[in-house]
Amino acid sequence: MHIAEGYLPPLHAAAWAVASAPFVVHGARAVVQQVRTDPDSKLLLGAAGAFSFVLSALKIPSVTGSCSHPTGTGLGAVLFRPPVMALLGTVVLFFQAVLLAHGGLTTLGANVFSMAVVGPWVAYGTYRLVRRLGGGLGPAVFLAAALGDLATYCVTSVQLALAFPDATSGVGGAVVKFGSIFAITQIPLAVSEGLLTLLVVRLLVRVSPDELRRLGVLPTPPATPTAKEVGA
């Protein structure tokens, strides 16, 4: 859920930007480091960013008959890890703002915080936890995507509630208000996104196992007899 341009008062906008900044800088450092040790990973990161952008252009059918878009944070976090997603997510949100007028520049900080920081961390944490507890890839991915999606929306609710406290019940009431409005629409969507992510990953396990291994989602087999391809 993108907060549109101009929605947040200047102080809020600035505060969320400050809150996101360390994560983004940390992500940028991780990327710079990764690119230094492996220059070809630049291309993979570019592809991953584009994939995240395009993922949010998928249209999920929703109950009401209208369409909605997945956040893609769950899949992105599982595939590319939260630090990298913090940077890629920022790039993607910036592109969505200037290419689609979706979201905005002054609300970039707030959107980054919900969609590129909290969503991915919740998704990734869920994924690791479920795997640690012995859960299969399927349930882990499903829960990661669904909870990542929900977490994103919860943060957005809080951000809006802080900016627009309820006239009678204050910030607390506004959190409930925005939260319940989103809950009606979002819980089914979160389940949808979880299901979709599960199906995608299941297909990927069959279609693209090598890439998943390279990303550490599937365990690497002891010996990897691959072709000698040299890029340098």
Add this chain to the structure above:
Amino acid sequence: MNPILRADDLVFGYDPDRPVLTGATLSLHEGRRLAVLGPNGGGKTTLFRLLLGLLEPGRGRVLLDGEPVRRDRRGLTRLREQVQLVLQDPDDQLFAADVAQDVSFGPLNLGLSAAEVTARVDAALTALGIADLADRPTHLLSFGQKKRTAIAGAVAMRPRLLVLDEPTAGLDPAGVEELLATLDALHRGGTTVVLSTHDVDLAHRWADEVAVVAAGRVRVAAVDEVLGDADLLRSARLGPAWAPGVHRLLEALGSAARPRTPAELYAALADLPAAVAPQ
């Protein structure tokens, strides 16, 4: 005289159990136009990638001006200063956001000055007839324009040898003519040009020499020899070309014309002596 580039008995397979090339030998000579023919999956692209050092052969060597190419950064850089490859799909080669930026990538890597880079970019864009596209974004180009941009990126490196993988695929007939005219201009300017194609008539009209890559090996010969060898053509999943048959017909009619394209055939028909000319 040494060939510019030579593949010497190359053996290669992506999968060790399924070799693609089992001993490929091919020399690319200065100034000689070579067309590489072969079936789908025959190994044309693989051969080109081996020649450019993008793949490492299991056996055999690649020689630049008679010297084996070393597989370290120095050796590969030297190779790619002399030899440039244009891939079939221009989207595999174009990465920058606009045309001029993309073409500047190679010259910048050569460590040239900004002024020199600009000059090279301008010259390459002009040579390809796309100077007006310089500040167009890559993603809004048509297929043919992307193809020209990719070639410009290679030409801006001023290579001695330009290798093009199926440059005419997907172009309309007029686009093919324009591209060939561009390649001829480069050739006249001193660049040696090699291309791969599935079009036997194209190879016949354009090339001095033909290499057939099939069944793991390369067979090189003069154009007429290859195109006269029905068994070779069949075994390489190629068909015969029109032109040689047409030449025989014209000969039987007493005409000395040797058209290489349908358009030339119609010109020859118009020139036939009235006595034999079909109406």
Add this chain to the structure above:
Amino acid sequence: MNPILRADDLVFGYDPDRPVLTGATLSLHEGRRLAVLGPNGGGKTTLFRLLLGLLEPGRGRVLLDGEPVRRDRRGLTRLREQVQLVLQDPDDQLFAADVAQDVSFGPLNLGLSAAEVTARVDAALTALGIADLADRPTHLLSFGQKKRTAIAGAVAMRPRLLVLDEPTAGLDPAGVEELLATLDALHRGGTTVVLSTHDVDLAHRWADEVAVVAAGRVRVAAVDEVLGDADLLRSARLGPAWAPGVHRLLEALGSAARPRTPAELYAALADLPAAVAPQ
């Protein structure tokens, strides 16, 4: 008799300021083989997407069996049960994990029983000659195999009309022959086949009728008429075909042979009476 599908005065542009089609009319008749020719960017693919209801025309209508196609789910489903489109790039069409699964996608969507789906998939794979690939992962297929799988996916829908966008692009000459043989078998089996191509000789040998899509409009005519019209060909960035010229040469030599491929030309040459035969 009504055509199966008809485009009636279609107007369309992706960008409202740059129309691609400015009034395209075309009828696809049962049993008649139609080749669609045209320059790059002429609008062939766009026309096909309009015919399949994948794009909505700014003006004009698409008629299925004489009835306007309604753009709701019912109308589009009915259309796509009858008409199938095979895209140029098979990678756009293949997304399932293996060949059989991919081909089963359409029949499953029709809501058929499992047994019926299996039967359809098997029949389609057999028709395309790829029954042995059924459980191969799609990403390990060669280009030609992918192409066949994509066509099988459409054939499994048992369409009355099969539209193929540049099906021969990228195939080697033998692959083109095999594909045409497959299309002919489908055609004999009662499917109406339409294809687009840049290859004028291919259109000449295969089609009953040719449509030229250029400058926003469609011009339909018998093959010989289009291929005899040098101005039309030039304006559509197409060149002449070899075959008509060869026919005139053979006629002048007193031969009745009308070869449509180089191979047929060499057969005709072998059959020429000794008196006129070139050596």
Add this chain to the structure above:
Amino acid sequence: MLPLDAAAYTNRWRPRHPGEKALLSLGLLVLTLVLPTWPGAALTGGVALVLVLGPAGLPGRALWRAVRVPLGFVVTGMLPLLVSLGGDPWLRWEPAGLPQAAQLAGRATAALLCLLLFAATTPLADLLPRLNRIGVPPAVTEVAALTYRFLFLLLESLRAVREAQAGRLGFRTWRTSYRALSGQGAAVFVRAFDRARRLEQGLASRGYTGSLRVQVAARELSAAFVAATCVLLAAVVVATFLLVPR
């Protein structure tokens, strides 16, 4: 493919330095937030609208296509302010929220126009490579530029896959839609990595050794434009304080 992106390459301000356009439109955007919404946002929004349609030359129709969807978000975004929770009934219509909602809608619309002034005049091809000069590491701008390049390839692939599925009746029912959608997700993923692998090879043959540096077309920062921008921004501030209702 994306109307705003296409506009950025064809508008009359294309040759201007991205810094000038950023100063102008982001300056207006900041003023939209910090000045009192009435009349501040009306002024900034109006100025942005005039500039984008006038000097920048964006056709009205293109502007409408770009703002249509985000304007919808502005409208739906007002609704929560018009309801109140707690009390009796628990959820109720809150007319007292109307002024605040109207103010928000006005500010958001003005901000959207300022964003558009920037987005529709500044191509990312001009902008991204220059971000290095304001301290963004080259690795990041290069990854962003690659993302930008791959984006269009993948959107095109996604469109093609979706259409191919539609042609085979992939969206007939809920069940089939989910199968089709997961196919799209997987296909785009496979395509993305395939593209990266292939470009890796393509760049290697062009001499890639780790840097994707390109030469950026020289664009002069126009002192006149910058000065005019400063005057305009100051004028908006002054006008707002003169007009502000007391």
